[in-house]
Amino acid sequence: MKISSTALKAKQSCASGYRWFARRFKSPAEYQSVIDALVDDGRVDDACWLLEQFGPIQSVLVVDAISAHAFVYAGSVQVRGEVDVDAMLRTGGSLKAGGSIRAGDTVWIGNDLHAGAGLRTLGSLRTGGDLVSSWSVEVHGALTCGGDLRVRGALACGAAMRGEGSTVVAENLEVNGMIHCEKSLQVGGDLVCTEGLRAGHGIQVGQSIRSGMHIDAGWGIVAGSDITGEGAIRAGECIVSGGSVRPGAGFSLYAGLSARRDAWPSCGRVVSRTRPENLLSGFWDRVACGAPA
DSSP: OEEOHHHHHHTTOOHHHHHHHHHHOSSOEEHHHHHHHHHHTTOHHHHHHHHHHHOOOSOEEEESOEEESOEEESSEEEESSOEEESSOEEESSOEEESSOEEESSOEEESSOEEESSOEEESSOEEESSOEEESSOEEESSOEEESSOEEESSOEEESSOEEESSOEEESSOEEESSOEEESSOEEESSOEEESSOEEESSOEEESSOEEESSOEEESSOEEESSOEEESSOEEESSOEEESSOEEOOTTOOEEOOTTSOGGGHHHHSEEEOSSOOTTEEESEEOHHHHTOOO
């Protein structure tokens, strides 16, 4: 694909970008060559705009490592070693790295993202497909995953987190904002979020759950320790805790919302060490939690 001044005018490019292209290229130029030139001249935002307008390509770039101020590639990238970028890291296709990935600004991957070691960005992180990391992930901004999310270590996020698929975090999950998972959410350690927690399917956590607002699960909620929300706690099926279940002051607890009332003893159970306050739907199971009959 070649980029021409006519194509840029049709896409309503800014006057500055149009003049830059006219000075730099006297004739139509290869798509990726224009992106590279923009990045080299410090016009990273313009390079990203060009990618948004003309979309990804099928090309695959294979390199040993990436070390750059900024990196924008319209196709997919395979890196045998590490990726170290001071500012923006963006691809139109997938990115697979055998080592760690570090970026000083936004990471935006058009398809799947695989990190053979850890992943850290001082900006936001966005993928159009799956996100897989063989170690911990640290994101200082928001995290948006267009597919399944798999992290073999801990995951820390400085703003809201949204996943379009299932999410599995082997260790702790800490989010300074809301967590929204379209499917299931599984965490091996503690789960902490400062705003609401929502999963379209079930929530399974090895240790405690603490939410700064409501907790909602389309299916059940299971935690090895306490389940605490500053708002309401709602589940379509059972709520099982190895400790206590506590909604926020003035809010209530709802289990079995997707089950018939006469099925609550099996499909709407609430298991906790003590009977939760403000239990408005569901069946507190004395036997399962070891309470005296």
